[in-house]
């Protein structure tokens with residue numbers, strides 16, 4: 318009786334905040350712009366065997382096709398209908414992906430673009446990914462259907478009809494975000510069409526949603542839509558499981574709209590996390606890793622159980638959205654691996670790893686004029702498949718950060734230390750820091766410009782451990798550095814500031 322009561326309470330409390338990942342799988346990866354067929358393969362051949370909990374996918378619904386510039390990545394944030402066909406694949410391929418990923422315990426989180434439809438200047442015709450007709454000027458989307466009545470124009474009070482002032486919350490939510498036609502989410506009809514779309518995905522088997530542009534919707538309108546959502550498909554999820562919800566609310570402080578206004582609906586994306594961590598790892602503004610001792614709420618972030626965290630996302634890795642220059646990405650690989658390693662070792666928040674494609678960056682006056690470039694594509698405009706090289710890296714300009722040894726092994730580290738407290742913090746007052754996760758794992762960073770040689774207290778059982786950053790345990794051997802923990806838990810760590818990766822991570826599953 319008591320146990321059931323407890324489960325009931327836990328179920329109620331966690332609902333939409335629970336990622337629904339399988340026990341012991343604690344991170345998801347954003348396979349940005351991947352084709353559904355490639356994601357299905359990746360779930361089976363890589364993500365499941367390496368303990369990833371799930372995949373955030375690009376928006377699955379029909380979107381505008383933009384010819385000039387050709388297929389920018391942001392065309393997928395311009396919906397035309399809720400039919401499931403995009404450059405990532407059609408509905409058959411989508412269903413196949415969800416089924417195959419779910420069957421290996423890697424769950425799918427859809428990017429739900431429901432604040433708006435396409436841009437007001439998108440013209441009229443069938444230039445959309447399934448060929449559905451639309452007329453942006455008359456706000457006619459017969460494939461949903463939406464008509465001019467279903468948009469917010471009358472409510473917006475700015476002269477341009479666009480958001481002009483982020484200090485004015487009503488205009489941020491009622492006006493057009495960069496001219497994107499803003500849906501009237503207070504209308505039951507509009508809410509029901511969005512809920513119908515999301516429920517369609519839930520029945521197919523998705524485990525949750527990233528709510529795009531949540532900041533531009535009233536929290537109560539988002540809630541009204543979420544209240545119409547079904548429980549997850551019981552083929553893979555327990556009865557009564559709710560979709561995991563994480564809302565894109567860019568809140569770097571200083572604006573009337575805050576992440577906390579959305580806690581009633583689900584988690585929020587904590588954008589301060591990557592901006593601050595990038596500043597610290599880059600040692601800008603006098604920041605030091607020693608200051609990370611109270612990382613998390615102590616830095617003004619939202620509560621851990623309301624946070625979805627990431628070092629970079631598809632927007633801010635190319636200068637869009639928020640965070641600015643400090644954001645670390647694969648372009649700064651050495652610092653990036655340290656930042657992702659720190660994130661995955663630290664207990665704060667639910668973690669999302671980014672997986673990107675390379676684009677031809679071209680800076681003019683400090684601005685990347687190619688920040689619009691879409692995924693690697695063939696001459697007919699189709700997205701290139703993700704090829705896998707003999708050394709397990711990806712080809713065709715897919716970066717596959719999630720396959721980098723250091724990052725993949727830290728995803729495993731996070732699973733191994735799941736539930737363990739943040740413990741045994743040490744720092745040298747500068748950029749050499751270390752911490753443990755109870756008696757299951759320990760990580761040490763040397764981001765100073767000199768050699769590090771220290772004896773540190775861990776709580777790990779005595780033994781020889783294989784560093785999962787410079788290598789990994791393979792069979793009974795170790796391809797990287799070895800660390801000896803004595804019976805009192807003490808261990809000596811030596812990290813050169815010129816090491817390829819100036820950090821060391823050990824955990825009980827990498828004990829030799």
Ligand SMILES: *[C@@H]1O[C@H](CO)[C@@H](O)[C@H](O)[C@H]1NC(C)=O
Pocket residue numbers: 407408409410
């Ligand atoms: C979906 O795409 C696959 C692969 O391109 C193709 O074989 C199949 O015919 C398509 N199905 C539909 C219903 O269009």
Ligand SMILES: *[C@@H]1O[C@H](CO)[C@@H](O)[C@H](O)[C@H]1NC(C)=O
Pocket residue numbers: 442443447448449450
């Ligand atoms: C293209 O648009 C026309 C209206 O101009 C419409 O009748 C037709 O059904 C559309 N084609 C598709 C594939 O939706």
Ligand SMILES: *[C@@H]1O[C@H](CO)[C@@H](O)[C@H](O)[C@H]1NC(C)=O
Pocket residue numbers: 416520521522550551552
């Ligand atoms: C759940 O998924 C299974 C397997 O794909 C499917 O047969 C079933 O119809 C789905 N359930 C609902 C309620 O759609």
Ligand SMILES: *[C@@H]1O[C@H](CO)[C@@H](O)[C@H](O)[C@H]1NC(C)=O
Pocket residue numbers: 745746747748749765768769770771
């Ligand atoms: C840590 O940094 C300080 C300077 O803040 C330096 O004096 C000290 O030697 C460093 N500690 C180690 C173990 O390198």
